[in-house]
Amino acid sequence: MTTSPGPSDELGAREAELRAQRRANLATLHAHGVDPFKATRFAVSAHADELHARFMSLSAESESPPDEFALAGRLMAVRKMGKGAIWADLWDRTGRMQLYVRQDALGDEQFAIFDALDLGDVLGVNGTVFRSKKGDLTLRVRGFEVLTKSLVPLPDKWHGLVDVEKRYRQRYVDLIVNERAREIFITRSRILAEMRRFCDARGFLECETPVMLNIAGGAAARPFRTHHNALDLNLDLRIATELNLKRLIVGGLERVYEIGRIFRNEGIDQTHNPEFTMLELYAAYWSVHEMMEFNEELFAHLIQTVHGRETLTYGDKTISFARPFKRIAYFEAMQTYGGLSRVELLDPAGAQRALATLGYPPSQTHGQALDKIFGHVVEPNLIDPTFVYDYPVVISPLAKRKDGDPDLVDRYELFGANFELSNAFTELNDPDDQRARFEAQILERSKGDDEVPPPDWDFVAALEYGMPPTAGIGIGVDRLVMLLTDNQSIREVILFPLQRPLG
RNA sequence: GCACCGCUAGCUCAAUGGUAGAGCAGUUGACUCUUAAUCAAUUGGUUGAAGGUUCGAGUCCUUCGCGGUGCACCA
Numbered sequence: 001m002t003t004s005p006g007p008s009d010e011l012g013a014r015e016a017e018l019r020a021q022r023r024a025n026l027a028t029l030h031a032h033g034v035d036p037f038k039a040t041r042f043a044v045s046a047h048a049d050e051l052h053a054r055f056m057s058l059s060a061e062s063e064s065p066p067d068e069f070a071l072a073g074r075l076m077a078v079r080k081m082g083k084g085a086i087w088a089d090l091w092d093r094t095g096r097m098q099l100y101v102r103q104d105a106l107g108d109e110q111f112a113i114f115d116a117l118d119l120g121d122v123l124g125v126n127g128t129v130f131r132s133k134k135g136d137l138t139l140r141v142r143g144f145e146v147l148t149k150s151l152v153p154l155p156d157k158w159h160g161l162v163d164v165e166k167r168y169r170q171r172y173v174d175l176i177v178n179e180r181a182r183e184i185f186i187t188r189s190r191i192l193a194e195m196r197r198f199c200d201a202r203g204f205l206e207c208e209t210p211v212m213l214n215i216a217g218g219a220a221a222r223p224f225r226t227h228h229n230a231l232d233l234n235l236d237l238r239i240a241t242e243l244n245l246k247r248l249i250v251g252g253l254e255r256v257y258e259i260g261r262i263f264r265n266e267g268i269d270q271t272h273n274p275e276f277t278m279l280e281l282y283a284a285y286w287s288v289h290e291m292m293e294f295n296e297e298l299f300a301h302l303i304q305t306v307h308g309r310e311t312l313t314y315g316d317k318t319i320s321f322a323r324p325f326k327r328i329a330y331f332e333a334m335q336t337y338g339g340l341s342r343v344e345l346l347d348p349a350g351a352q353r354a355l356a357t358l359g360y361p362p363s364q365t366h367g368q369a370l371d372k373i374f375g376h377v378v379e380p381n382l383i384d385p386t387f388v389y390d391y392p393v394v395i396s397p398l399a400k401r402k403d404g405d406p407d408l409v410d411r412y413e414l415f416g417a418n419f420e421l422s423n424a425f426t427e428l429n430d431p432d433d434q435r436a437r438f439e440a441q442i443l444e445r446s447k448g449d450d451e452v453p454p455p456d457w458d459f460v461a462a463l464e465y466g467m468p469p470t471a472g473i474g475i476g477v478d479r480l481v482m483l484l485t486d487n488q489s490i491r492e493v494i495l496f497p498l499q500r501p502l503g
Numbered sequence: 504g505c506a507c508c509g510c511u512a513g514c515u516c517a518a519u520g521g522u523a524g525a526g527c528a529g530u531u532g533a534c535u536c537u538u539a540a541u542c543a544a545u546u547g548g549u550u551g552a553a554g555g556u557u558c559g560a561g562u563c564c565u566u567c568g569c570g571g572u573g574c575a576c577c578a
Contacts, residue, residue, distance in 0.1 A: 014512050014547050018529060060536095077538075085535035102535065119528075133536050156514040156527050158539050163514085165570045177514090221577075266577050267504090371578085413578095420578060451577080476578075489571095500569065 120150030218242030338377035
């Protein structure tokens with residue numbers, strides 16, 4: 001069910017009636033010579049939060065300061081007092097400002113126009129501020145302009161819009177009536193901007209690599225398929241930005257990042273949306289150790305920026321991001337939390353046995369088995385931010401082997417609040433090793449793991465030109481926003497999450 | 504993909520198988536410091552869709568649609 005029908009859709013009787021009333025109120029405006037769709041601009045001189053801050057100490061007894069301000073926003077509440085006075089709430093991007101409208105100040109004609117407005121109408125107002133007897137900073141309206149008419153009824157002023165489906169399908173209504181929704185997306189935008197500033201300040205170049213690729217590689221996931229007509233070419237949407245960003249490292253850009261939309265053709269749940277945003281960043285001449293420092297600093301900084309302190313609340317947990325974060329080696333974590341030894345886990349048959357002991361069906365590959373065991377044995381224990389390092393090479397096809405221990409790679413993942421927050425490693429730059437790992441992947445693929453991407457031989461060719469020692473990191477931006485805004489569902493932090501079409 | 508739950512007025516929610524209701528919004532009236540304004544009156548329904556059981560279905564059964572949650576899949 002939707003409240004935004006096309007021309008041929010049927011409206012409920014009530015809805016039709018409420019819309020007709022709005023049209024009648026529009027006609028009243030026309031009768032007063034007002035066309036609410038005529039305005040092309042309004043000179044805003046102040047926002048609600050600025051005025052609240054500026055006049056914080058203005059008392060109820062004080063006279064209005066002489067300064068006149070012009071605000072624009074949406075009319076969200078009206079309280080009429082008798083024939084000649086109206087109190088109203090105007091909301092702009094920054095918050096609420098109460099309006100006080102008097103007939104003796106505006107004149108009969110203007111007052112009648114204001115009296116004919118509906119909730120949801122967009123206004124420009126000007127006047128002076130005062131503090132009401134109840135202590136609310138208020139704009140005494142000297143003049144106003146109807147900037148846009150709202151022709152449909154709004155949800156309940158107190159409960160707002162609750163229906164989750166409707167909130168996602170008509171996010172614009174959600175944003176109009178639910179302050180919380182506005183806060184989340186304003187915070188998301190601030191996080192994105194702050195990430196960019198943080199990276200830029202350290203000499204990283206923001207780069208844009210293609211979304212449409214012949215071979216979608218750099219991660220294990222099924223891609224979306226599309227087609228270019230003129231070239232009659234099948235293309236995949238990217239599942240990572242990794243390989244192209246590393247090509248840029250080969251090219252000598254040294255420090256690059258992309259905050260990019262990634263597409264993975266997978267199921268949807270509380271932490272997965274088919275399109276999501278990932279920060280990938282690569283630094284030549286860094287190892288995973290420098291990256292860990294960078295990671296720690298970035299997260300501590302973002303949490304400080306958003307919350308003003310180093311702890312945050314997520315669900316019923318309080319999590320401290322005070323540096324340094326905890327650190328534990330991969331197999332040490334498996335041993336501690338699951339009593340599983342490195343020797344048995346590194347043996348493919350041993351890993352499958354451990355998996356069976358946990359009550360799971362066998363996995364197609366050794367790597368999948370390890371991932372599943374880790375996810376069920378270790379992850380639930382990782383609430384405070386924790387770097388898990390020294391990953392096995394079998395689940396790290398693009399990472400460089402650890403010096404002196406060829407079963408391991410220089411890689412870590414950061415966990416917190418029970419989910420993965422980042423994934424970083426020292427990048428493999430030996431073209432022969434990379435070629436061998438791609439060949440091993442061909443084998444995995446032939447065994448039925450259709451999430452293993454086909455090899456990208458040009459990437460091997462790029463490595464043959466020489467990629468400096470490089471560390472890379474991937475950070476799931478949506479999940480980070482979930483963490484920072486205390487949301488349990490990824491759809492709450494994505495403006496327009498994927499929904500099946502209606503009808 | 505499987506299981507469970509939900510879908511009733513514009514919105515938020517009620518309604519043992521027995522007359523479909525309330526609050527807000529809307530409309531009319533009163534009130535020139537109200538703020539979930541208040542007070543009085545009042546309009547408003549294809550109960551997600553289609554079938555079935557029944558004297559009688561919002562309620563029970565079947566199928567379908569959409570959403571949510573869990574599992575599976577997956578970072």
